[in-house]
Amino acid sequence: MTLTASPATAWPGLAPVPEGGLSARIAERLFRSAVARRHVTVRLHQPDGTMEQLGLGGPAVVVHRPAELFARIGRDKLIGFGEAYLTGAWAEDGIPGDGVLGDFLTVLAADMADLVPRSLQRLRAVVSPRLPRSQRGTRENTRANVAHHYDLSNDLFAAFLDPTMSYSSALFEDLGTALWEDFAAAQQRKVDRLLDRAGVGPGTRLLEIGTGWGELAVRAAARGASVRSITLSVEQQALARERIAVAGFADRVRVDLCDYRALLDEPAGAYDAVVSVEMIEAVGREFWPTYFRTIDHALAPGGRVALQAITLPHDRMLATGSTHTFITKYIFPGGALPSVRAIEQVTGRHTGLRITDDLAMGRHYAPTLQRWDRAFLAQHERVAELGFDPTFVRMWHFYLEYCRAGFAADYIDVHQLVLARPEEDR
Template sequence: MTVTDARTTAPWASLRQPPTGGLSSRIAERLFRSAIGRLHVTVRLAHPDSTTEELGLGGPAVVVHRPAELFARIGRDKLIGFGEAYMTGAWSEDGVPGDGSLGDFLTVLAADVAHLVPPSLQRLRALVSPRLPRSHRGTRENTQSNVAHHYDLSNDLFAAFLDPTMSYSAALFEDLETALTEDFAAAQHRKIDRLLDQAGVGPGTRLLEIGTGWGELAIRAAARGADVRSITLSVEQQQLARERIAAAGHADRVRVDLCDYRALLDEPAGGYDAVVSVEMIEAVGWEFWPTYFHTLDHVLAPGGRVALQAITMPHDRMLATRSTHTFITKYIFPGGALPSVEAIHDVVRRHTSLRVSDELAFGAHYAPTLQRWDRAFLAARERVAALGFDETFVRMWHFYLEYCRGGFAAGYIDDHQLTFTREAR
């Protein structure tokens, strides 16, 4: 699929004219200076008179080329404006994109994210932070368009930076010290195989996968002798997954349907011996977590197991931010919301007969996964441009990948593989 210039440029046409300064800009500058002044980073402000001012205690460095624009954007749009200022080039890493310096800088910020704004002002979050648009809520009317916004961009785009397995979730490396040089496909297979092992997938297993990706897990499961039904809401993913599954010789064992997970509630209960879902819960929306887990409970046969991989965040931060419109929800994943492990335990306890029987936290493995994607993405920027994606898109995705890496590297967000079994009755 090749996208049109209009599709890639239209979302940020409004960014061409930066907001004007004012009281909010001055407040943003004061807060920015206060926060950076006590962090181990370096921020170089390039002033219009050609002088440079340096902030911070030293560490990963960025350059603010247009300070007035940065502060005006933060003042008007908070953290969304911070990301948009990177998209427009108002600030950038003090190095070569792809050398890791942007992610290193954002890691320091992520580690202190709960304290960047004074507690007295944090109480005003509900009043000043933008709210997630109603069109982003994970309803059956909205979800397919939310999914399409990201996953239907172009299969060729994802192929440009993912490993040969086309896996778009955290790899599980043998050793974090060698994660940037290990066989990437092997690390992705290690992650997939652990999930399949936890779900007890083997010959004859009736497996349901919620969230197809590009088909690698279904292929691995079929190779074990399982009969697989995989569901997705991405037209692009369905097409390529079917092609990859057929090329692997498993078309007779795998069915890929375009289907909302809620439609499974209309089917007879207990149809599957195992259910696996990899980093799909993040697209559900916090209001619909009970429905999501009720669906898992409904489709699971007696004695079956569920293996779930979920990106998580601290419970208190989840409660504080779950309805906030962010850079990620505006530009990358509309309607996205990260659960906490505590929230998952609570929802399954209150709405299902499932209970967590095994848990692996491996968020530290996501940081090198993202760094490898970012390096590959930037190395393929000519290929990306040939697909019709402009330079603003490239800057946006580079920021997104490094922004996420910073969160995982700081331990602010984590990744869990959770195994569920049915509580004895």
């Protein structure tokens, strides 16, 4: 398939092409320097019809409108880089879905800390856009942040997710065969490991923070657990309840539309186990203490917590801070990735919980995202029937490949963490 977009594509929040100027010239110089020293291929189509090639060879992209690309980067940094892809100012040199885009971005992500000269990195706080206050993870904002992504359409997610409707990293048996393994089985393996580590079995009172579309709740109920799952997505709540009922566990699983902070107003120690899969990323850095205090409050003595969390290296987390990114603008408003050290620090300062087990599984996320991307593009006609235009398709493809690159380059990771109160084991 071909992903087309017009230079004048109208899209919410996508600004017109800025005028060139000093910022565009600086962006061009930095871009040229970054790609010239790396194993990628960049073909620049110049206005006079000539083509200039940059890079040391490798995954190739074509820049159809260099002036637009550099102007957008100059004004909006990495957001502008992504937006230039949305408009078609640049694209992979190949068929979308063949992995070229993600492979190109992987090379850049592997050297993310050095793409910009270190002498200029101290200016990040001055030149990088800040996360809008409207995206802060307050009670007033969080429902809208969640709806922006998860309430797009259950049918949209069903078009590219596996039959379990799992929207988090799978855990494959063999990374060498991850692109061909039974996807649903790999997702269930991930869920089962979390339930095992949390000690979920017959009679367990389980709290799930972040319902998804109900797969974890179903598998926990099948073990004999009593499950309360909370979400802020109206669409997810509806489909999760439907899937839970079809599975025959409506009497064991309750799915509430509820902000996690509301649990602080409920009796303490109500749950033997707490599980949360890739939900902390939506909390926001300033609210991590509240998130973990809530979990600590809800957990009964002797209970365990199992989290699956996407993470950054600690130094990159500190460097990026509350920067507004392509992902927070278009995909996950208000999102922020913690580091494992940050989780240790927050839980150490604000709770009695401590990390007792840690499985790093970021390399499993790269094939997970690649499988989603392939399935999504294969369903582009269905996506169009659901009312999503070509710019949305380009955006979603870029998002999935952009994230794949981060995991493939080990720039970001995902961990399954177990937390407990060590003093209760004495």
